[in-house]
Amino acid sequence: MSIAMNSDHDHNATFDLFGAAVARRFASIDESRPLFTVDAGDLYSLYLATFREGEERQHYTCSCCRQFIQRFGNLAVIEGDGSITSVMWGQDENLPEIFRSASAALARAVGRGPVSGVFVSNEQRWGTPVTGGVYSFDGPKEWHHFAVTPQPSRLHRDRLPTPHQVMAQKKQDFGTLSHGLADFSRETVAAAVNLLEAEAMYRGEKVIGPARFLLDLHDKIATYNGERRRNLIWRAVATAPVGFATPRSSMVGTLLEDLAEGMSVEVVQRRFADKMHPLQYQRPQAAPTAGNIVQAESIVAKLGLAPALRRRFARLEEIKAIWKPQPARDEPAAGGVFGHLKAGQNAPSDPNKASVTSITWVKFEATVLPKAKSIKVLVKGLMNFAGVVTAVDPDAPPILQWDREGERNPVSWYVWNGGSSPISWRLPDQAWIEATGIMLKPSMWSGEDRASHQGKGAVIILDGAKETRTNAGLALFPECLRSELHSIRATIEAFSKRGQLEGADEGSANGLMVGDRGLDAVVNVVTDLGSASYKIDRWD
Known part of the structure; x- marks a missing residue:
C-alpha cells in the first residue's frame, strides 16, 4: 500500500506503521525455520475487501503491494503440531485500526489453506519498499509499500540448482516421501534400523541416516491426520538431506522392500552386501551417453x-x-661411566x-x-x-x-x-x-x-x-x-x-x-x- 510523503490524508499517515509491523513479524521468525507457500486463495482481493468501498479502497489499491501480497503474502512456517503460522500477517491490536482487519483476515486465510510447497529465493529484498520521487506543486512525492529483507542465511546461494529447481524437487520429494510412508510400515522401518544400528549390514552407515529419518517421521505423524499430517511431511521434506526423502529410489528402499517381503535376515544381508559393494554402490555401470556428457559440460561450466x-x-x-x-629432545652428553643413560628413560x-x-x-x-x-x-x-x-x-x-x-x-x-x-x-x-x-x-x-x-x-x-x-x-x-x-x-x-x-x-x-x-x-x-x-x- 502506498503513502505520499506530503499528503495530509490520515490513511496515508498510518500505512508505514502497518508496513513496519509486517517487516518486524517476518524478522522475528527464526531464520533456521523453512518457509512454505500456502494455497490461500486471492489474498489481494481479501486485503482490499477489508477497506470501505470508494475512496478508501481505491487509495489502498497499489500494484507494488499487490505484487508483494501475491508473491510473499502466502508464506508461512509449520509448527511442531502441524499447524500453520503466517510469517507476514497476524492478529495485532497495536496496528492502526484501519489495518487490523486486513492483517487478521490474511493471517486466517494463510492459516487455513493447504501447504503447496517449500519456498526458496535468492532475492535480497522481497518487495519494493519505495517508488516515486516525482515532483509536484507540493514538493517531491514518494510512495511506500510492503517489503521485507530476508536474513542472509535464508538466501539460496548455489548457482545450481536454481531456486525454482529446488522448489520443484521438494514438491516431487513430498509425493515420493508420502508414498514411502504408506508403502513401508513403521514395523518394517524399525526392523531395518535395528539391523543397521546393530552393524549387521555391510556398509550400513551409508543408509542408516535415511532409515532413522523415516522412522522418526513415522513416529511424529502417528497421532495426526488430514492436513496436519500432510504439513508435518512437508516440514520433514524441507529439512531433509539430499536423498532422505526418496526412500523408494535409494538403497534403504531396497532393504525395506526385502524386509517387507519377509526374507530371512541372512538373505537380506547377502542381497544388501551385493548392492553395497564399493564397485557397485552409486557407481555407473555403463559409459556416459552423449546427452549426459553435454549436460555435464553445462553443469561444470555453470x-x-x-x-x-x-x-x-x-x-x-x-x-x-x-x-x-x-x-x-637433544640433550648434552654427560660425562662419567653412566653418562649415556637418561633419567626416567626405559x-x-x-x-x-x-x-x-x-x-x-x-x-x-x-x-x-x-x-x-x-x-x-x-x-x-x-x-x-x-x-x-x-x-x-x-x-x-x-x-x-x-x-x-x-x-x-x-x-x-x-x-x-x-x-x-x-x-x-x-x-x-x-x-x-x-x-x-x-x-x-x-x-x-x-x-x-x-x-x-x-x-x-x-x-x-x-x-x-x-x-x-x-x-x-x-x-x-x-x-x-x-x-x-x-x-x-x-x-x-x-x-x-x-x-x-x-x-x-x-x-x-x-x-x-x-x-x-x-x-x-x-x-x-x-x-x-x-x-x-x-x-x-x-x-x-
Missing part, C-alpha cells in the same frame, strides 16, 4: 568446477592431524617380542594417543592402504560433499578394492614403518554429523608411503561428490577413471585406513613408560 577436477596427492602439512610424533623394547593387546579405536584414541611419543606399524601382505588427495588449485570451488565455501576442506581419500601391498606404496614388506601423523577421515574434520553417511575412519600416515600405480584415476567417486553432480555421475566417473593424480612423489599423507572393522595390523606405541603393541579390532 558451477565453475573445471579447476576442481584436477587432483593431486596431499602433503602431511595440509591435513588436519589428531596426533603427531613428539620430536626427540630401555626400548623389541616390538616383535611384545605381546599384542586388542583395543577399539575409540579407546585407543582416548587413552593411548595422548601419551604416544612415537608409533610404528607392522606392514605385511595385502592391507587397507589409503591414498589421501586434494585439489591442485586450492581456490577451486568445492566439489566434495564435506567441502564448504566458508569452511574449505578439499581433501578426500581412496582405497584399493581387496587391499594393496606395501611394495605398491614404496614400502618394504614385513617391516615396521614409522607413523608421521594420524588423521580422521576428511569427511569427519568438521564433526561426525556433517557427512555421517561416509562412515567413521582414521588414517595412520606412514613415513615414505607413496603410490606407485598410475591407474587409480582421480578418485572422484559419485558417493563423495556434491549432490548437484548426481545426474552427471556417469560422465564424472568416466573422466575420473581416465585422469591421473598429480604429485605422487610429493604426497606425504598416505597411510593405512582404520575403519569400522579396525585395522588388520599390529601398532607399536612408545610412551615415557616404554612401548606396547596393539591390534585395533574395531572402531567402537
Whole structure:
C-alpha cells in the first residue's frame, strides 16, 4: 500500500506503521525455520475487501503491494503440531485500526489453506519498499509499500540448482516421501534400523541416516491426520538431506522392500552386501551417453568446477592431524661411566617380542594417543592402504560433499578394492614403518554429523608411503561428490577413471585406513613408560 510523503490524508499517515509491523513479524521468525507457500486463495482481493468501498479502497489499491501480497503474502512456517503460522500477517491490536482487519483476515486465510510447497529465493529484498520521487506543486512525492529483507542465511546461494529447481524437487520429494510412508510400515522401518544400528549390514552407515529419518517421521505423524499430517511431511521434506526423502529410489528402499517381503535376515544381508559393494554402490555401470556428457559440460561450466577436477596427492602439512610424533629432545652428553643413560628413560623394547593387546579405536584414541611419543606399524601382505588427495588449485570451488565455501576442506581419500601391498606404496614388506601423523577421515574434520553417511575412519600416515600405480584415476567417486553432480555421475566417473593424480612423489599423507572393522595390523606405541603393541579390532 502506498503513502505520499506530503499528503495530509490520515490513511496515508498510518500505512508505514502497518508496513513496519509486517517487516518486524517476518524478522522475528527464526531464520533456521523453512518457509512454505500456502494455497490461500486471492489474498489481494481479501486485503482490499477489508477497506470501505470508494475512496478508501481505491487509495489502498497499489500494484507494488499487490505484487508483494501475491508473491510473499502466502508464506508461512509449520509448527511442531502441524499447524500453520503466517510469517507476514497476524492478529495485532497495536496496528492502526484501519489495518487490523486486513492483517487478521490474511493471517486466517494463510492459516487455513493447504501447504503447496517449500519456498526458496535468492532475492535480497522481497518487495519494493519505495517508488516515486516525482515532483509536484507540493514538493517531491514518494510512495511506500510492503517489503521485507530476508536474513542472509535464508538466501539460496548455489548457482545450481536454481531456486525454482529446488522448489520443484521438494514438491516431487513430498509425493515420493508420502508414498514411502504408506508403502513401508513403521514395523518394517524399525526392523531395518535395528539391523543397521546393530552393524549387521555391510556398509550400513551409508543408509542408516535415511532409515532413522523415516522412522522418526513415522513416529511424529502417528497421532495426526488430514492436513496436519500432510504439513508435518512437508516440514520433514524441507529439512531433509539430499536423498532422505526418496526412500523408494535409494538403497534403504531396497532393504525395506526385502524386509517387507519377509526374507530371512541372512538373505537380506547377502542381497544388501551385493548392492553395497564399493564397485557397485552409486557407481555407473555403463559409459556416459552423449546427452549426459553435454549436460555435464553445462553443469561444470555453470558451477565453475573445471579447476576442481584436477587432483593431486596431499602433503602431511595440509591435513588436519589428531596426533603427531613428539620430536626427540637433544640433550648434552654427560660425562662419567653412566653418562649415556637418561633419567626416567626405559630401555626400548623389541616390538616383535611384545605381546599384542586388542583395543577399539575409540579407546585407543582416548587413552593411548595422548601419551604416544612415537608409533610404528607392522606392514605385511595385502592391507587397507589409503591414498589421501586434494585439489591442485586450492581456490577451486568445492566439489566434495564435506567441502564448504566458508569452511574449505578439499581433501578426500581412496582405497584399493581387496587391499594393496606395501611394495605398491614404496614400502618394504614385513617391516615396521614409522607413523608421521594420524588423521580422521576428511569427511569427519568438521564433526561426525556433517557427512555421517561416509562412515567413521582414521588414517595412520606412514613415513615414505607413496603410490606407485598410475591407474587409480582421480578418485572422484559419485558417493563423495556434491549432490548437484548426481545426474552427471556417469560422465564424472568416466573422466575420473581416465585422469591421473598429480604429485605422487610429493604426497606425504598416505597411510593405512582404520575403519569400522579396525585395522588388520599390529601398532607399536612408545610412551615415557616404554612401548606396547596393539591390534585395533574395531572402531567402537
